[in-house]
Amino acid sequence: MKGQADTIGIAMRRALLEEIEGTCITCAKSEKIPHEYSTIIDIQKSVHEILMNLKEIVLRSTLYGTYDVFICVKGPGYVTAQEIILPPSLEIVDNTQHIANLIEPINLCIELKITRNRGYHITTPNNFQDRSYPIDVVFMPVLNANHSIHSYVNGNEKQEILFLEIWTNGSLTPKEALHEASRNLIDLFIPFLHAEEENFHLENNQHKDTLPLFTFHGKLTKQKKNKKEQTLKSIFIYQSKLPPRVYNCLKRSNIHILLDLLNNNKKDLIKMKHFRMEDVKLILDILELEIEKHFA
Numbered sequence: 001m002k003g004q005a006d007t008i009g010i011a012m013r014r015a016l017l018e019e020i021e022g023t024c025i026t027c028a029k030s031e032k033i034p035h036e037y038s039t040i041i042d043i044q045k046s047v048h049e050i051l052m053n054l055k056e057i058v059l060r061s062t063l064y065g066t067y068d069v070f071i072c073v074k075g076p077g078y079v080t081a082q083e084i085i086l087p088p089s090l091e092i093v094d095n096t097q098h099i100a101n102l103i104e105p106i107n108l109c110i111e112l113k114i115t116r117n118r119g120y121h122i123t124t125p126n127n128f129q130d131r132s133y134p135i136d137v138v139f140m141p142v143l144n145a146n147h148s149i150h151s152y153v154n155g156n157e158k159q160e161i162l163f164l165e166i167w168t169n170g171s172l173t174p175k176e177a178l179h180e181a182s183r184n185l186i187d188l189f190i191p192f193l194h195a196e197e198e199n200f201h202l203e204n205n206q207h208k209d210t211l212p213l214f215t216f217h218g219k220l221t222k223q224k225k226n227k228k229e230q231t232l233k234s235i236f237i238y239q240s241k242l243p244p245r246v247y248n249c250l251k252r253s254n255i256h257i258l259l260d261l262l263n264n265n266k267k268d269l270i271k272m273k274h275f276r277m278e279d280v281k282l283i284l285d286i287l288e289l290e291i292e293k294h295f296a
Helices: 004-018 047-055 174-204 217-221 225-233 244-252 258-262 266-271 277-295
Strands: 022-029 059-061 066-074 077-080 090-092 098-102 107-117 119-121 132-134 137-139 142-154 157-168
Touching (some): 004 174, 022 137, 107 137
Antiparallel strands (some): 022 132, 119 137, 142 157
16 A cells, blocks of 8 residues: 555664664773873873774673673784674674774773663763763664665555665664564554553553462562562563573563563463463573572
8 A cells, every 4th residue: 555665664763773773882991091081101192092093993792680701911013993892792894993002002991881782872071080981872783774675566556665775884784774674663552552562461450470389479579569569670681591482572572671570470471472381481491590599
């Protein structure tokens, strides 16, 4: 139908540019750096240039949260991105990215904070007393996205083909970006689809069974309610060792924290798309460990 391609194209472009998360270096710290605009003896680059070079490093990550990583090198020589000591969950797209040039045999150690987020991150001024220097970053792996529409006649109907052009920074492929943007758009519309259904459940299923089916539920009821809920709200499901498929099923159902998961029963889980019976057993085992860890 005429106009549908344009509707989808506009929404998809916005989702590609604004809704996809990226991973960036957000802060650098070193005892050798007295001020952001200072220079360091025996290092060819200024501190500001080093921070700008760190900002340009493209990272790939599938996990959330903040990571502390380090650069520890001894000169003379060029310092590149491959000198950054990373955990297995992080990967540098271009290891040859230049950071600094040491012209004398000195030791350079920089602590870096790496964060996964979306949108822009503008630093707030500080007094640099802790030798920590925040970096303005853009958590947007899609550099540009355009859409165009081609119309054609099929029999008596006029139809449209939507073309999408996607440029990324290399941390994910255009196909991966399109998939994630599509999923994010679907997640935005799900609350509207289920609003009436949720109201119906609230009115008619007030005595619904939740997690007494889990053997460890009794441990939770012994805790003080406020303290228990605050703790459960601070535990995100990505922190548990869930397989990617199970994690994605839960995320699509708007289950993001442990408390969300505990408020669903076995029947709710089975109703989720692509969720299997054996996944329930896996979640039971993982939640047993989480409850033991936080409430034992």
